[in-house]
Amino acid sequence: MSMNSYELKARKVKGIASVVFVGILTLVCFIAVLVPGNQIENPFDSTNPLDEMWVLFAAALVFFMQAGFLAYEVGLARPVHATVVAMKNVVDWTIASLGFFFIGFGLMFGSSASGFIGTDLFALNGANDVGTSVTTLTFFLFQVAFAGTAITLVSGSLVERTSLLAYTLLSIVIALVIYPVFGHWVWGNFLNPDNGAWLAEIGFHDFAGGSVVHLLGATIAFVGMKIIGPRIGRFGPDGEVNELAPSNVGLTMLGVLILWFGWWGFNGGSHLAFNGDVTATIVNTNLSGVAGLVGAGMWAYLMQERYAMNTKLVGGAIGGLIAITSSADIMSPFASIAVGLVAGVIYSLSHDFLLSIKIDDALGVVPAHGFCSIWGLLSLALFATDDQFEHGRFVQLGIQALGVAVCIAWAAGVSWIAYMAIQRWVGLRVAPTAELGGIDLEGGEGKDPLRRLQARIDERKALAAAASNKDRIDDEVTAS
Numbered sequence: 001m002s003m004n005s006y007e008l009k010a011r012k013v014k015g016i017a018s019v020v021f022v023g024i025l026t027l028v029c030f031i032a033v034l035v036p037g038n039q040i041e042n043p044f045d046s047t048n049p050l051d052e053m054w055v056l057f058a059a060a061l062v063f064f065m066q067a068g069f070l071a072y073e074v075g076l077a078r079p080v081h082a083t084v085v086a087m088k089n090v091v092d093w094t095i096a097s098l099g100f101f102f103i104g105f106g107l108m109f110g111s112s113a114s115g116f117i118g119t120d121l122f123a124l125n126g127a128n129d130v131g132t133s134v135t136t137l138t139f140f141l142f143q144v145a146f147a148g149t150a151i152t153l154v155s156g157s158l159v160e161r162t163s164l165l166a167y168t169l170l171s172i173v174i175a176l177v178i179y180p181v182f183g184h185w186v187w188g189n190f191l192n193p194d195n196g197a198w199l200a201e202i203g204f205h206d207f208a209g210g211s212v213v214h215l216l217g218a219t220i221a222f223v224g225m226k227i228i229g230p231r232i233g234r235f236g237p238d239g240e241v242n243e244l245a246p247s248n249v250g251l252t253m254l255g256v257l258i259l260w261f262g263w264w265g266f267n268g269g270s271h272l273a274f275n276g277d278v279t280a281t282i283v284n285t286n287l288s289g290v291a292g293l294v295g296a297g298m299w300a301y302l303m304q305e306r307y308a309m310n311t312k313l314v315g316g317a318i319g320g321l322i323a324i325t326s327s328a329d330i331m332s333p334f335a336s337i338a339v340g341l342v343a344g345v346i347y348s349l350s351h352d353f354l355l356s357i358k359i360d361d362a363l364g365v366v367p368a369h370g371f372c373s374i375w376g377l378l379s380l381a382l383f384a385t386d387d388q389f390e391h392g393r394f395v396q397l398g399i400q401a402l403g404v405a406v407c408i409a410w411a412a413g414v415s416w417i418a419y420m421a422i423q424r425w426v427g428l429r430v431a432p433t434a435e436l437g438g439i440d441l442e443g444g445e446g447k448d449p450l451r452r453l454q455a456r457i458d459e460r461k462a463l464a465a466a467a468s469n470k471d472r473i474d475d476e477v478t479a480s
Contacts, residue, residue: 054278055139062269064261064262072255102123106118112194166427182407187212188200203390218369231435235358287333292319294316312347330380
C-alpha cells in the first residue's frame, strides 16, 4: 500500500470516529434535555442501613483496587512505558463506568431472555425496585467496580505492546458484551430472582467472581498474548528467557498490599449484607492469600532452584486470594489454607510453563487469574461440606468443570473476534520504535491513526534501506 493510501485510510478512520463522537455527544445532550430530572428513586427506608453502609464501603474497597493494579503494573513495566500503563488503568475505570451504566448492567441483571441475556435496566432505566438487601444504586456501584477489575486484567497482560486506542476498543467490547453476558449466566438472578440464569440454575457456584471476573479476564488476556506475541527481547534466538528489568519493585509491592486490602471488600461485600458470614469470609480470604505466598515460595525454593522468587512470592499471594474468591463463603479456615497452598504451587508451575511455550505474560495474569481461579472453582467441590451441594460432591465437581469450560469458550471466542477486528481496522501492536522507546500520549502511535500508519511507513522504509545497504556491501565484498 502506498504512503498516500495509508494517509487516506487514516484520515477516513479519523473522520468516521469524529462523526460518531459528535453524534453520541449530541444524542446524550438531547436525551438529557427531553427527560430532565428523571432521577432514580433510592428507597433507603426499605433496606437495612448497616447493610447499605457495608456494601457501599466494600464497593469503595473494590474501586481502590484500581489503584493497586496501577501501582502493580507501573512497577513491573519498564520506565519508558510507565505513563501509558498508568493511563490504561484510568481508562479501565472510565469505560467500565460508562459502558456498564448504559448497556452492561442491563445485559447482566435485566429481565432475562431464556436465561441468556438481560433485556432492560439499560442506563438504569426502571432500576427503582430493590431486589437485594441494599438499594439498586449501591448494588450498581458494587458491580461496576467488579467490571472494572475484569477489564484491567487485560491491561496488565499486554503491557508495553498495545496502543492505547486498540486497548480502549477492546475494553469497550469487554464492558459491553463479554463480561455482562457471562455474568448474566452466573449472577443474573441477583436483582430479579425470577431470572433463569442458566449456569446458576444448574448449581454452578461462584461466590465472588472466580470465573465471572478472574478466569474471564485471564482468558481474554491469553488470547491477546497469543495473537500479539512477546515483547521484543523477551526470548532469545535459542528460546532462552531474558529478564526485562521492572521500573520499581517497591511500587509493585505496594500495589500487592492495596489489592490484598481491597480483596476484603471484594469477597466480604459479595454477601450484600453485613452479618456474621462477612467476617468468616474475610478471614478465609486472608488465610488463602498468606498460604498462596508460602506455597509458591516454598515450591520455587525447593523445586525450581529459586527461579523468579520475587515474582512467585507476589504471584502466589495473588493466586491464593483468587483461588478462594469463588468459595470463601462456604469454606472453613483450614480448607482455605489448603486451597491457598495448592494455588501457590500452581502459580509457580504455570509461571514457568508459560515461559516454556513462549507466552510473555508480563504481570503473571494467566497463572494467577487463570490457572489459580480454575483450581479455586474446582476445589470447592472437594473441600466444602456435602450439605453445601444439592446433588452431591462429584456431581458438583462436574457442574463446576462445565462452568469453567463455558467461561473459557465464551471469553476466548468473542475476544478472538474482537482482536481480529481491531487488528484489521486499527492495529494491535505498536511499532518496534514505540515499543522500545515508549508511546507519546500527546500524539504518538496508539492515539492518532495517521501517526501510527506513518510510523509503519517509516519502519518499512528503514528495513528496506537496511536490506539494500546489506546487498550493496555483499556485492562489494564479492567483487573484491
